[in-house]
Amino acid sequence: DVKVTQSSRYLVKRTGEKVFLECVQDMDHENMFWYRQDPGLGLRLIYFSYDVKMKEKGDIPEGYSVSREKKERFSLILESASTNQTSMYLCASSLFASGSSPGTGELFFGEGSRLTVL
Amino acid sequence: AQSVSQHNHHVILSEAASLELGCNYSYGGTVNLFWYVQYPGQHLQLLLKYFSGDPLVKGIKGFEAEFIKSKFSFNLRKPSVQWSDTAEYFCAVKSHSSASKIIFGSGTRLSIRP
Numbered sequence: 287d288v289k290v291t292q293s294s295r296y297l298v299k300r301t302g303e304k305v306f307l308e309c310v311q312d313m314d315h316e317n318m319f320w321y322r323q324d325p326g327l328g329l330r331l332i333y334f335s336y337d338v339k340m341k342e343k344g345d346i347p348e349g350y351s352v353s354r355e356k357k358e359r360f361s362l363i364l365e366s367a368s369t370n371q372t373s374m375y376l377c378a379s380s381l382f383a384s385g386s387s388p389g390t391g392e393l394f395f396g397e398g399s400r401l402t403v404l
Numbered sequence: 405a406q407s408v409s410q411h412n413h414h415v416i417l418s419e420a421a422s423l424e425l426g427c428n429y430s431y432g433g434t435v436n437l438f439w440y441v442q443y444p445g446q447h448l449q450l451l452l453k454y455f456s457g458d459p460l461v462k463g464i465k466g467f468e469a470e471f472i473k474s475k476f477s478f479n480l481r482k483p484s485v486q487w488s489d490t491a492e493y494f495c496a497v498k499s500h501s502s503a504s505k506i507i508f509g510s511g512t513r514l515s516i517r518p
Binding site: 327328330331334342376380391393396397 | 438508511
């Protein structure tokens with residue numbers, strides 16, 4: 287089974303702190319994603335990466351950055367946490383899917399990291 | 405811009421009732437369509453997916469979904485729900501022109517009365 291592991295299930299941070307959320311997948315997937323999940327808003331894509339050191343902005347990248355130094359690891363960074371970043375953060379991975387070869391596109395999710403910013 | 409709409413935010417049903425959850429997307433090109441489910445306290449998992457071929461797709465646990473291209477819809481159905489179907493359901497779309505990006509709807513919370 288594909289396993290996507292998020293390092294912290296629950297975090298409490300103070301406004302202005304730098305926050306690192308780590309995600310590791312063990313299935314050699316090319317694509318990795320960070321979403322945030324908020325009630326009534328569903329999942330919103332923050333950033334995704336389709337290869338090592340490659341990244342693309344999603345729909346809500348402001349206030350976030352990412353790092354992908356190794357294929358299996360994708361980190362989400364909040365440079366200066368704010369209260370409106372209190373949320374559930376979900377990491378996911380998938381196989382590569384090009385436009386001419388769509389592949390499956392199926393996402394495999396981690397358990398989530400619930401971040402509270404005070 | 406690509407978007408996914410789930411109009412039912414919270415659905416409450418009794419056991420054995422039939423279920424239909426709506427999903428509409430806005431994208432004119434070729435798409436892949438998904439339904440994901442999140443049971444209480446668990447991570448999101450795939451329920452079913454459509455890529456091509458038969459527009460009626462069967463998934464796990466008796467769920468099915470029908471892709472109607474002319475209506476840009478991919479509604480989820482189950483003829484008889486169980487208490488264990490209590491969960492949040494998310495529709496998602498991936499366009500063929502985007503190698504990776506998958507867009508989710510806002511989700512529908514399903515509560516089943518025993």
